[in-house]
Amino acid sequence: MSEVLTEACGLRFGFQQEETILDGLDLEVRRGDVRILGGESGKGKSTLMRLLIGLEKPLPDETGSVSGQVFLFGEDIWEVPRLRVRELRKRIGFVFQNNALVSNMSVLENIAVPLRYHTDLPDDEILRSARRWIDNLLLTGHEDKRPAHLSLGMQRRAAMARAMAMSPELVFLDEPTAGLDAKNSEIMLSLIGNLRALSNVAILMVTHDLASAHFLGGRIHLLLDGRLRPARTYEDLVQSPDPRERELVRDDQETRFG
């Protein structure tokens, strides 16, 4: 069995103690996996991704320590020093829903940031590597533009290029097709598929476009009542005996096909 890249065990989270949105959640992503997280809006899917890399802290348990555990590459991120967590994060990529590109840097500089920070590579090599990702993500000719001068689709692709710059083993994609028109969504999914074919990177993706799991060959976890349902294929969900699961797939089809 392949290596576990990230794992959550008994995770509890709420923005206030009395408002728990994740309640004893378990999840495991192995090398080469494609996992899709679906579910209703505002129920903690993006928060779960942030928890998995330590950007949010789980609720405290009765003893005051964090409830549940989060492992990244086998290490409990709430047990190891902060510096170690940053070392582990070098091995992941994260595409935020709002892209979160550094606004006063060009696309090229944004993609070069992790390489400049984490490697001793000479600058021309860093720029060559960044330009390769610019070409791969169909951003040629836009490398010197600031994020504000790009369309949403281009910004998303630039964020994807930045996430891939360090050749990660695991990529977190937070609604990579949100806000994009049908054509740009298709381009985005096809690029994700290409990147996966190129590097066999594991993917954990939050999306309302559950049919994309079909396209990427992944399995879907639905987040319902603060817990993840077991992973299933899109076809299984369409024929699910649970009306709530069928409802989510129907919503997804309505979103896609109007």
Next chain:
Amino acid sequence: MTLGIGEGIVVLITWIGELWETSLPGRAGRLLIQVIASPFAGRRATARQIGEIFLQQTYYTAVEAVPIIVILATLIGGVTLIEFATVLPRVGNSDFLGDVMVLAVLRELAPLFTAFIVAGRTGSALATFIGNMKVHGEIDALESMGIDPVRFLVLPAVLGCTVGMVCLSLLFTVSALLGGFLVAHLLAHIFPGSLGLDMELPLYLEKISGALRLMDGAIMLLKPAVFGLAIALLACMNGLSLGISSHEVPQGTRAAVVQSFVSVVAMDGIFAAIFVIPQLTGVMP
């Protein structure tokens, strides 16, 4: 249930500790410790990128503020010189013009006015810049790439602001002493004899240099360095402490500027206590 003396002391120390943790000096002190520790926690390769941000910050803090500092210093120097040159003969102490100019401009006016300008320009811009990065998730994005925002953003900004502040304060001092003299001299020609400023530049410079002491040089460098450090730390701290809502950015900026003004004046008082009171008591020359 009553507490024993030992338990009471523990409760008191814990309470003071918690109070310190949440207080302004406590939070700024914690960020300062992170800034000091950050160069030792990470790779050498980042020095290149940090160096670029440091130079940008120094340029923005110091070079771009040159015109406003020169104009302000010249006017303030002129007014101060006219006031002293008018008042000192009345009390029969014209010979102390150099001393009072050094004391007023070099020790007090230059660091304070420069700090107010830097707090208004650099402090507000820095708090807004980092605050916007925070609310737009850019700080989280850096964290997600394993990049320490303190090392990547705060360290070069703090260094740039501190160096820029020292350079500007020196420029203020020179501009106030020389430019001020020129303004006052010009007025003395327009109103001959009325201001007691018929002194020539060499004599004026002689009086100034005669009044300078080693301690003045130390204060001239130390005060602006500490003020610049505090302004940058408070700006970064307020920017980083914002949440996810854009309406918090102006609030963070306002807090950074107000805290900078108050902190600078408070620290000026501490400097006075450290450097002036020992002189009064004869402990220090």
